[in-house]
Amino acid sequence: MADARMPTPAPGSVAVPTARPGLADGVHRFFDSDVWFSFKRSPITIGAAAVTLLYFVMAVFGPWIAPHDPFDLAKLDLLDSLIPPAWMADGEARFPLGTDDQGRDLLSAIIYGSRVSLVIGFASVLLSMVIGIGLGLISGFVGGAIDAFIMRMAEIQLSFPAILVALLINGVIIGYFKTHPEWQVDQVTLAYVVLVLSIGLSNWVQYARTVRGSTLVERNKEYVQAAHVIGIHPAMIMWRHILPNVMGPVLVIATIQLALAVITEATLSFLGVGVPPTEPSLGTLIRVGNDYLFSGEWWVTIFPGAALAILVLAVNLLGDWLRDALNPKLR
Amino acid sequence: MSEAAVIKSPSTEGRFGHAMLKVEGLRRYFDVSAPWLNRVIGRQPRQILKAVDGIDFEIARGETFGLVGESGCGKSTVARLIVGLHGPTDGSITLEGRNIAGLTRRQMAPMRRRLQMIFQDPYASLNPRWRVRDIIAEPIRAFDLVSGDQAIATRVGELLTFVGLNPLDGEKFPHEFSGGQRQRISIARALASEPEFLVCDEPTSALDVSVQAQILNLMKDLQRELGLTYLFISHNLAVVYHISDRVGVMYLGKLVEVAPSKTLFTTPRHPYTRMLLDTIPDLDMTGRERMPVAGEVPNPITPPPGCSFHPRCPFANDRCRVEAPKALPVSGGATVACHGVEEGRVPSGPILAPPPKPDGVASVHG
Amino acid sequence: MTMASPLLQVRNLVVEFPTRRGALTAVDDVSFDIAEGEVLGVVGESGAGKSLTGAAIIGLLEPPGRVASGEIILEGRRIDTLSYEQMRRIRGKQIGAIFQDPLTSLNPLYSVGRQLTETILTHTDMTPTKARDRAIELLTEVGIPAPERRIDQYPHQFSGGMRQRVVIALALCVNPRLVVADEPTTALDVSIQAQIIALLKKLCREHGTAIMLVTHDMGVIAETADRVAVMYAGRIAEIGPVREVIKNAKHPYTHGLMGSIPAVGHDAERLEQIPGSMPRLTDIPTGCAFNRRCLHVHERCFKDRPDALPVEDSRVACWLYDSANAMSLDEAKRAVASKETGSVEQANV
Structure with missing residues (x-):
C-alpha cells in the first residue's frame, strides 16, 4: 500500500478486532462501520430513512392504521363522493384528505395504495435482481460467446425505453393468460403477476451490466485463482467467492430501482394496464383523480401524487447516500 | 519447532533425488489480436503473444528452483501453467512421472492436493468477505482431508500456529491483518492440503524488506521441516540467490541460462544474465560504477529474429541475428542458450568482483 | 559542499489525518535539511510516512491530510503556509516532482512535446519556438533517442522506462532547485531502474539540483543518495551520511x-x-x-x-x-x- 493511502484505512479496519461470534458481532460491526457513521452525519439521509420507514409501516400495518377500508364496496356510499379535505369549507372530519368519486376515503386509499405499490415494487426489483445478477455473473465469469450473447441481448433491450418493454411484456403475458384459461387466475392476482413480470423483466439489464463488470475484476483476482488451484467447481467459485464481492453496487442499484419500479407501476396503472380501480395502487389513484383535476376536485389526484413523489424521493435519496457511502473513492 | 509434528512430513529420499517436476518443450501462446470486426476493418493481422516459447527444466524433490526475469518474460505464465490455471499450447509438465499438462479439472483433481500455489499480492489473494478460518479450511474441505467441524477447526488452528499466527486469528477477516500476516495466511492455506510442491509467484515482492525476511525465513523453515519442493519466481535477484538451489533466467519466453545458484551468480555465462547481475544495487558501498545496459525488453509480440537478446547484446554477430540458439550444457552443471558462449566468443569469468575505483560514492559526497 | 544556509529546511513537521476516531499523526515531528545539489534519500517501510513527508513539501497532501504544525522553508521562504495557487507556481519553478507511476504524471491526451512546452511557457517568457527547442534539448538530455521525432508522440507510445524519462524531463523543465522523487524506480524493471538511477545522478551533478529521493529500496539509496533519513512510524529513526547509515x-x-x-x-x-x-x-x-x-x-x-x-x-x-x-x-x-x-x-x- 502506498504511504499516501495509509491513513485512510479500509472500512472497519480501524475497528478493534474482537472475536465476538455470530449476530452480536455482526450488529457490533455494523454500528462500528463507516456506513453507519456517514448515515449519522447526514440529516437528509436520516429524514429519507424515516419517511421510507413510515411508508413501510403504513404498508405493513395498513388495515390497522387506515380509518376506512376502501376495498370494501359494501361500506362505500356514493353520497360521500368528492368531499373536499377536512380543513376546507365542505370538508368532513371523517375524511381528513377528502374522498374520491366513489366516496372512498383518500387517506385510506393512499395507505392501501402505497401497500400495493411497494409490494409490486419489491417483487419486481427482486425478480430483476435475480435475473440480472445471474446473467451478469455467468456473462462475466464464463466470457466468450455466452458473454457476447447476453450482453447483446442487454443492449437490444436497452435501446428501447423501459416502459415500452414493460408494456410489450405486459401485452404478451395478458395475451397468454387469455388464450390459456386453464390457469384460472382472478383479475387482481393476474394484474399483480403481470406487473411484477413486466417491470422485473424490463429492468434486469442494469444489474447484469454492473455485476458483469465487477465479476470481470474479481475473476482475475488471486483469491479466485487460489480457489481454482484448489480445484473448487467453477459454479461454487461464482456462488461463494465472487457473488458476495459483487453485491455492494447491486444493493445501491436495487434501492434506486425500487423507486423506479414504483414509478413504472404507477405509470402502467396510470395508462390503464396496471391494477384495476377496485384495488387501487398509487398510480391508479392518480389516474382516476386526473379526470377531476380540471373540475375543481384537485385533491383526488394531488394527494396520491404527492404521496408517490415523497416515497420515490425518499428512496432515491437513500440510494444516493448508499452509493456514496459504499464508494471508497468518495469517502 | 515442535509444531512440525502436526504436518505429516512426506519422506524425503535424500536431498535432490529424482526429478519431482519435469517441464519439456512447454509453450503457451496467447491470442492478443483485436476483435474480429476491428481486425477485418483495420486490416490488422492476428497477433500472437508467445508468453512461454519452448522451455525445459527439472526440479528435484526437496529443491528450490528459482526463476528470474524482467516483467513480461513469461515467468508468471510458467507458474500458472504448472498449477493448471492455463492450459499449455504445447509441451508436457510431468509431476512425479505423470503428465499433468492440459488435464481437465476432474482429471487434475488427484494431483491438485500435492501441488499448491502462493501468490504475489497478499491483499488480493484472500477473499475479503471470508473469515480466515474459512479461507484456510477451504482446501481441507475441498480435498476432504479432515471431517467434522471440530476437527477442521483444530486443524486450522494448528496451521495458523505453524505459520506463526495465533489460532484465535481464525475468527478475524483479512483486512484486520498486515501484509506480512496475510502472506502467512496465504501460506497456511497452501499448506492445508499437505502439498509436496509449492509454486511461489513473487511471494515477497509486495512486502517490505523486514517482512520479506520473515517470510523467506518461514519458507525455508517449512521446506526443511516438511521436505517441500519450491518453484520460486521473482524479479529480485538477491532474493532468488538467497532461497534457490538452482536458478533459471528467462528472457522473452525462453530460458537463456539454467545453473546452480552459486555458479550462476559467480560465473554467469549468458550476456543477459550478466546484464541482470550488473543491475543488482551495491549495498556493500564498494563504489563500483555500474554500466547500465542500454535498451529495453522488446515488445514480446514482435520479438527480434534469431536470438531475441541480440539487439541489446554487445557480443551479437550475424549468426545471432538469424539463428535462435539452443540450450547447451556447459561446465559447472549449467545450460546456456547462446551462440557466443558455444563458440567461445563471449569471454568467461566472474564479473561480480569489480575493480576498486578510486572515485566512488564517497568522493562524490566529499 | 559546504553551504551557508540549506536549500530546504524542514522543522518539526507534523502531518495529521483527522478521522472520526481522532487525528492520526502520520508524520510526527520530523526535521531535516537538504543542501544545494545534495541527494537526500528518505527510506522506510510502507506506512512510515516517507511519501507524506514528500507530499507535504510539494504541497500536495491529499485531503483530509494536513500539515498540523512545523515549518517548511525553501530558500529562506516559508512555503507550508502558502495558498494552493502560490504553491502551484513554486511547484512549477522551484520544486519539481517525479512520482512512482509515470502514467499518472502525464496527460494521455496531449503529446509529450505539448506537455513540456506548455510547462516551459507557463513558467518562463520563452517564445513557443524556443520552448520547443528547449523541450527537444531536455528529451535529449534524459536520454530519449530521436527526440525530434518522439516529441510529437503521445505517452502511450512510450515504454515504461521512456515514460519515466519524460516525467524527469518534465520535472526539470524550468531548472528547479529541488526535485522530490517519490519511488521513481519502483514501477520499473531492474535493468531500467539502473538506467534511471544513473540518469538522476547525472542530472543532479550537472545542474546542481537537490533531490529528495523517497523510496523503500535501500539499494536505490545506496546507489544514489549522499545522506539518508530512515523513517519509522512517522518519525526519523536515523539520519546521516549514506555510508554511515548503510555500513554502520x-x-x-x-x-x-x-x-x-x-x-x-x-x-x-x-x-x-x-x-x-x-x-x-x-x-x-x-x-x-x-x-x-x-x-x-x-x-x-x-x-x-x-x-x-x-x-x-x-x-x-x-x-x-x-x-x-x-x-x-x-x-x-x-x-x-x-x-x-x-x-x-x-x-x-
Missing part, C-alpha cells in the same frame, strides 16, 4: 532493516529478522515507537520518546546514545551490532 547503522531499527536485506554473495541460511511489524497509526506506543520490536529496549524507551541525538556524523533517535547513559558510544554501537537483549525483557505484544 546505529539505530537498532536501521540495523535490523539492513540485516534483513538478502544480498548476492552473502550466504546465510536465515536472514536476520525484526520480530513483529510496524505499528498501525492508531496503535503507536508511547515512548519510542520501536520499543515493542527492539532487542535493546530499556525502561526509559517505554516512557520518553527519544530525541534525535547527535552520534558521530549522524543523528539517531535512540536512548542508547544518550550522554546520560552509563554506556559509552563504542559500547552502544557494539550493543546494537550484537544480538543480546537489553535490560528489560522484550515486551511481547
